[in-house]
Amino acid sequence: MKVFTEAEVKxxxxxADAICDIEQLLKNMDDISQTTRTVIPTGDGAKSMLYMxxxxxxxxxxxxKITSITPDNxxxxxxxxxxxxxxxxxxxxEHIASLDGNYLTRLRTGALSGIAxxxxxxxxxxxxxxxxxxxxxxxxxxxxxxxxxxxxxLLFNRxxxxxxxxVAQVADKHPEIEFEIVSDVSDxxxxxxxxxCQTQSTTPVFDAxxxxxxxxxxxxxxxxxxxxxxxxxxxxKASHIVFDDLEGVKEEAGEFIEADAKGxxxxxxxxxxxxxxxxxxxxxxxxxxxxxxxxVGAAYFDLAVALGAWNKxxxx
Amino acid sequence: MKVFTEAEVKxxxxxADAICDIEQLLKNMDDISQTTRTVIPTGDGAKSMLYMxxxxxxxxxxxxKITSITPDNxxxxxxxxxxxxxxxxxxxxEHIASLDGNYLTRLRTGALSGIAxxxxxxxxxxxxxxxxxxxxxxxxxxxxxxxxxxxxxLLFNRxxxxxxxxVAQVADKHPEIEFEIVSDVSDxxxxxxxxxCQTQSTTPVFDAxxxxxxxxxxxxxxxxxxxxxxxxxxxxKASHIVFDDLEGVKEEAGEFIEADAKGxxxxxxxxxxxxxxxxxxxxxxxxxxxxxxxxVGAAYFDLAVALGAWNKxxxx
Numbered sequence: 001m002k003v004f005t006e007a008e009v010k011x012x013x014x015x016a017d018a019i020c021d022i023e024q025l026l027k028n029m030d031d032i033s034q035t036t037r038t039v040i041p042t043g044d045g046a047k048s049m050l051y052m053x054x055x056x057x058x059x060x061x062x063x064x065k066i067t068s069i070t071p072d073n074x075x076x077x078x079x080x081x082x083x084x085x086x087x088x089x090x091x092x093x094e095h096i097a098s099l100d101g102n103y104l105t106r107l108r109t110g111a112l113s114g115i116a117x118x119x120x121x122x123x124x125x126x127x128x129x130x131x132x133x134x135x136x137x138x139x140x141x142x143x144x145x146x147x148x149x150x151x152x153x154l155l156f157n158r159x160x161x162x163x164x165x166x167v168a169q170v171a172d173k174h175p176e177i178e179f180e181i182v183s184d185v186s187d188x189x190x191x192x193x194x195x196x197c198q199t200q201s202t203t204p205v206f207d208a209x210x211x212x213x214x215x216x217x218x219x220x221x222x223x224x225x226x227x228x229x230x231x232x233x234x235x236x237k238a239s240h241i242v243f244d245d246l247e248g249v250k251e252e253a254g255e256f257i258e259a260d261a262k263g264x265x266x267x268x269x270x271x272x273x274x275x276x277x278x279x280x281x282x283x284x285x286x287x288x289x290x291x292x293x294x295x296v297g298a299a300y301f302d303l304a305v306a307l308g309a310w311n312k313x314x315x316x
Numbered sequence: 317m318k319v320f321t322e323a324e325v326k327x328x329x330x331x332a333d334a335i336c337d338i339e340q341l342l343k344n345m346d347d348i349s350q351t352t353r354t355v356i357p358t359g360d361g362a363k364s365m366l367y368m369x370x371x372x373x374x375x376x377x378x379x380x381k382i383t384s385i386t387p388d389n390x391x392x393x394x395x396x397x398x399x400x401x402x403x404x405x406x407x408x409x410e411h412i413a414s415l416d417g418n419y420l421t422r423l424r425t426g427a428l429s430g431i432a433x434x435x436x437x438x439x440x441x442x443x444x445x446x447x448x449x450x451x452x453x454x455x456x457x458x459x460x461x462x463x464x465x466x467x468x469x470l471l472f473n474r475x476x477x478x479x480x481x482x483v484a485q486v487a488d489k490h491p492e493i494e495f496e497i498v499s500d501v502s503d504x505x506x507x508x509x510x511x512x513c514q515t516q517s518t519t520p521v522f523d524a525x526x527x528x529x530x531x532x533x534x535x536x537x538x539x540x541x542x543x544x545x546x547x548x549x550x551x552x553k554a555s556h557i558v559f560d561d562l563e564g565v566k567e568e569a570g571e572f573i574e575a576d577a578k579g580x581x582x583x584x585x586x587x588x589x590x591x592x593x594x595x596x597x598x599x600x601x602x603x604x605x606x607x608x609x610x611x612v613g614a615a616y617f618d619l620a621v622a623l624g625a626w627n628k629x630x631x632x
Contacts, residue, residue, distance in 0.1 A: 001319050001400065001414055035354050042349070042371050042378065042406045049378050049404065051369050055356050062358065062365050066380060066402055070409035084317065084411040086382055086402060088365065090358045093386035095400040098317055098414055 004313055006100040012316055013104075013309035015142045018111035019118075021308035022301055026278040031058035034299045046071050046224075054299035056307065060090040065101050065302045079135070081105075085306045097310055101302070106139040108305045109297060112244050112274065113196060113218040114143030116293035119277040120242060121194050121216035126151045129192030131185060131206065132199035132221060133157040133166035140196050140220065141170065145177075152178045154188040158199075186210050197221050197229050204231035204255070211237075213288040220295045222254045230292070232259035239289030241265070242272045245298040252296045320629055322416040328632055329420075329625035331458045334427035335434075337624035338617055342594040347374035350615045362387050370615035372623065376406040381417050381618045395451070397421075401622045413626055417618070422455040424621045425613060428560050428590065429512060429534040430459030432609035435593040436558060437510050437532035442467045445508030447501060447522065448515035448537060449473040449482035456512050456536065457486065461493075468494045470504040474515075502526050513537050513545050520547035520571070527553075529604040536611045538570045546608070548575035555605030557581070558588045561614040568612045 025032070034054035041048045048069045055062035067083040074080060083101030088094070117125075125148045130137060133155055144150060157163035160183065167179045182188045189195060189210040199205050199221040208231040211217070221229040232255045235241060243249045249256055250267055259265035274293075341348070350370040357364045364385045371378035383399040390396060399417030404410070433441075441464045446453060449471055460466060473479035479497045487495050498504045505511060505526040515521050515537040524547040527533070537545040548571045551557060559565045565572055566583055575581035590609075 003317050003319055003414070033356055033358070035356060038351050038354060038367070038369060040349055040351060040369060040371050040378070042373065042376070049369065049371060049406070051354070051367060051380060053354060053356060053365065053367050055358050055365060057358065060358070062356070064367060064380070064382060066404065066411060068404050068406065068409035068411070070406070073409055078408060082409045082411065084402065086400065088382065088384050090365070090384065090386070092394060093384035093389055093396075093398045095382060095384070095398065098319070
């Protein structure tokens with residue numbers, strides 16, 4: 001078994017690769033077999049182990065992503081979430097590689113927002129508003145930059161110092177972009193063509209009344225029922241709401257679970273997912289409408305990027 | 317993540333270690349958390365991936381055993397079953413080691429037979445009869461040798477050539493033991509103090525009428541409902557029947573599932589497992605009775621040997 005660190009994966013596999021590989025997989029979902037993920041609590045609160053296996057029957061390759069959640073880790077300068085992906089060659093049965101899964105998880109989530117932005121936002125979108133500048137933010141930025149001619153990025157974070165640190169870390173890598181930190185989230189929401197939310201908030205991070213016609217929103221933060229990042233009063237105003245994975249959103253996305261209960265939205269009448277956008281290949285928006293993409297993740301997205309990264313690493 | 321090959325695990329972790337570590341774990345089962353295993357079919361017939369996670373809450377260490385089943389592998393000189401074990405440190409959340417799981421699986425299965433033999437067979441057992449000389453046989457031999465003063469080993473295999481190959485491979489390592497291959501399994505059954513079955517047979521490999529009073533039998537072969545290695549007409553004659561894992565036997569052991577349906581045995585009235593033998597610490601046999609141990613395996617046994625092996629490898 002070959003072992004690849006985060007640095008090695010990062011050096012060989014990039015946002016454009018991830019977007020391409022996920023789109024390819026979405027076009028051939030019949031080849032994918034996965035089960036519900038397994039969770040074993042390992043301590044107080046959210047402390048747990050998550051196991052997400054998935055196989056590609058066509059390519060005869062399988063993965064499992066093994067994730068540890070250690071809530072008190074930040075006190076010890078360690079990440080809360082640590083992921084590792086094991087790849088098995090199903091033709092020979094051999095377990096061939098171990099890939100650090102942290103970067104790949106952030107990258108596939110950024111790629112999903114990129115794909116949604118590509119199919120759902122106005123093609124002339126130039127201003128990106130980012131709410132939340134934590135661990136997932138950079139790859140969310142990259143996903144949007146990959147598909148739209150972004151010239152300006154507005155940033156809001158509850159702790160403004162963290163937004164400053166983020167800009168200090170990324171501005172040099174993107175000299176063509178103007179970065180501006182805002183202290184009032186309303187300013188960001190009113191001015192942005194695309195709003196990208198990546199927080200762990202349990203209350204809405206923006207006011208639905210501030211969202212202008214023609215805006216596309218990506219929400220990747222709420223991945224537990226108690227998390228409610230997006231203001232769900234916006235949902236009735238949206239012309240299109242697309243999910244990365246309907247079953248996952250039903251179980252995990254707090255603002256949608258609440259909206260369904262309150263009658264602001266109905267899972268029963270909902271059929272739009274990213275697979276439909278990509279396979280049908282048409283942009284689903286009118287110029288002046290509001291569109292929303294909600295992402296919670298699923299093992300087959302990890303499969304797409306893990307096999308893609310392995311392919312690059314193995315032939316490098 | 318550190319990676320250890322089969323040869324490295326084998327050089328540092330042995331049968332006595334495995335027996336000790338499994339007994340220790342059986343005495344502290346409250347510390348163990350596991351879920352049912354996940355199976356994803358990956359092709360025709362039994363071709364599949366198996367995922368068996370398990371955590372030790374006390375030690376704050378977790379494992380997952382990832383096993384590929386590739387039925388046509390023997391045609392290509394590769395093993396049908398290939399296992400890999402990933403260890404996670406739950407205190408830090410770090411994925412710390414990858415251990416080849418093939419030897420550890422054989423070793424823990426041999427250790428389970430060793431533990432059963434130790435608690436259930438006559439202490440003066442000197443003749444061991446082995447039915448089946450395939451991939452699991454050597455560690456089954458080692459498990460019995462570890463706990464009883466075996467002087468003679470009788471061997472039967474459907475293809476006699478394979479029994480000869482097995483003896484040629486192991487005889488030099490055990491010069492104190494007399495090995496004898498028999499062509500009639502009845503001779504083996506009538507003469508043995510302990511009978512150890514490790515076959516994939518779908519029909520009984522011995523006749524219940526041949527089993528003498530005072531014999532102990534270990535059956536490790538039937539791990540699917542269609543497999544029926546032991547003659548279940550023997551079950552009503554046994555003074556004690558002990559399982560490694562009751563839930564697993566109910567689902568997987570063909571001869572017991574059939575016996576329960578036919579009324580030769582009742583799961584409903586059955587409570588003896590290896591945990592009871594070890595924790596209670598008493599041998600459950602009378603001198604002239606027939607005793608049976610049935611083993612199908614479970615993730616917590618893999619946990620015991622993986623953490624034990626890691627401990628040796630990491631401090632070596």
